[in-house]
Amino acid sequence: MAEIKKIICSVDLSDPLPSVAKYATLLAKSAGASVIVSYVVPSLSLFPGFQVVPGRVENFISKIQEGAKETMDAYIAEHFQGVDVRDEIAVGDVAEEILALADREKADVIVMGTRGRKGLNAVLFGSVAAKVVKKAECPVMTIHPSEQA
Amino acid sequence: MSQLKNIVCALDLSDQSKQVAEYAVMLAKMSHARVTVVYAAPTLTQYTGFHVPPNTIDNFVGEIVSGAERSMADFVAEHFQGVDAQGIVVVGYAAEEILNLAEKEHADMIVMGTRGRKGLDLILFGSVAEKVVKNSKCPVLTIRPTDDE
Numbered sequence: 001m002a003e004i005k006k007i008i009c010s011v012d013l014s015d016p017l018p019s020v021a022k023y024a025t026l027l028a029k030s031a032g033a034s035v036i037v038s039y040v041v042p043s044l045s046l047f048p049g050f051q052v053v054p055g056r057v058e059n060f061i062s063k064i065q066e067g068a069k070e071t072m073d074a075y076i077a078e079h080f081q082g083v084d085v086r087d088e089i090a091v092g093d094v095a096e097e098i099l100a101l102a103d104r105e106k107a108d109v110i111v112m113g114t115r116g117r118k119g120l121n122a123v124l125f126g127s128v129a130a131k132v133v134k135k136a137e138c139p140v141m142t143i144h145p146s147e148q149a
Numbered sequence: 150m151s152q153l154k155n156i157v158c159a160l161d162l163s164d165q166s167k168q169v170a171e172y173a174v175m176l177a178k179m180s181h182a183r184v185t186v187v188y189a190a191p192t193l194t195q196y197t198g199f200h201v202p203p204n205t206i207d208n209f210v211g212e213i214v215s216g217a218e219r220s221m222a223d224f225v226a227e228h229f230q231g232v233d234a235q236g237i238v239v240v241g242y243a244a245e246e247i248l249n250l251a252e253k254e255h256a257d258m259i260v261m262g263t264r265g266r267k268g269l270d271l272i273l274f275g276s277v278a279e280k281v282v283k284n285s286k287c288p289v290l291t292i293r294p295t296d297d298e
Contacts, residue, residue, distance in 0.1 A: 002171035014233075026152075030179040030297055076293045109290070114282060130279055133263060139172060139292045 006105060010098050010112035010125040010132075013039045014072045017113045020143050021079035024111040034084040036105060037076055039068055040097040041089065059146070061091055095131040102138055111141045153180040155254050158234075159187050159261040159281075161249045162220050163296035166262065170228040171261040172292055177232045184234040185254050186225055189243040190214050207264050244280035251287060259289045 009024035011017075021037075028035050041064050072087045090097040102110050114129045133140045158173035160166040170186075177184050192212050193206050221236035239246045251259050263278040282289050 002168075002175045004175070012206075129282065133278065133291050134280055134293075136293060139290055141288050141290045142285075143288045144284075144286055146286060 003075050004033045004108040004149055005034045006107050007033050008098065008102050008107045008110045008115060009035050009037045010104065010110060011075065012041060012113065013068055013075060015077060017143065017145055018079065020111060020113045021075070022069050023143055025083055027109070027111065028083045028085075033108070034086075034109070035080060036086055036101070037072065037080070038088045038090070038098060038101055038108050040094040041065055041068060042089045042094060043092045065089060065091065078118055078147050095128045095135070098128075098132055100137055102136060109139045109141060110136055111143070142144060153177075153182045153257045154260075155256045156182045156184045156258045157187060157247065157251045157256040158184050158253055159189070159243070159259060160187050160224070161262070162191050162217065163226060166251055167223065167228060168294045169260060169262040170224070172290060174232055176258065176260065176290070177229075177234070182233075182257070184229060184232055185250065185256070186221065186229065186234055186236040187247060187250055188221055188236075188238050189219050189246040190217055190238060190240045192240050192242070210240060214240060218247065219260055221281060243277045244284070247277070247281055248284055252286060256287050261291060263291050263293045 004027060007028055009020060009025055011020055024035055024037075025035065041061060043061070052091050069087075070090050072089060076085055076087060088101060092100070098110060098112070101107070110132060112129055112132065129140075133142060153176060156173055156177055158170065160169055171182055173186075176182065190210065192211055217234075221238055226234040227232050237250075239250065247259065247261070250256075259281060260268045261278055261281060278289075278291050282291060
């Protein structure tokens, strides 16, 4: 029987859509579920061919991770009041990391925007949602960026 | 805080529709929402270029629709017990019909499967979900049905 006890809310902290948090919260409160807010730092592993000094990319990524943690705390404090919530920050391919987290946590549903990043990344993020929708074992709730909070 | 008042549940009346229905029922009960259950029958207008008398196609589509309406009524009676649900059958391109209906009904959410029919239809139905996810103004809950019941 369908039930929702654990929700993964995938956010793009670089350009968050308030409506994604809104629906995750709505769902969590109506179902009495807990939420894991997930942000994936893109790994930039696509740049090793560019002869960047070894260690530079890793350094940069860990700086971003530290910054992300602070942004995440603020985001959760603002949008997830009264919800049993924790965060999960990962580095890697966004879709793969969301799917792996959902698997590991045996999530009942993934909530995500159909895009969120700006410019070219907006196009890419659209394909992230498409990949997650196709591959996820659990249901996926997708929210269009035009949806108002 | 937003609420779910109107849910559109898109089904293909296959074996796996039951699992999709479960999620729509769960959400409806959680938020006392009304559900419009929809099946989009293919128009078959792509065959009008063949030398088939137009009436033959219309009659055939008509038969499919009245058959589908009976199946839909049975399905809703069996799987949407205790929920304010109404089943309808429309004719046209599935993604467009689902999106139009969602707009007309002021849907707060669309619930649908990512596949259902077998073989080639499986691929097509998958792309229906993808099209709905990309273009829907309201959130979409997609369910990838498991093979085992």
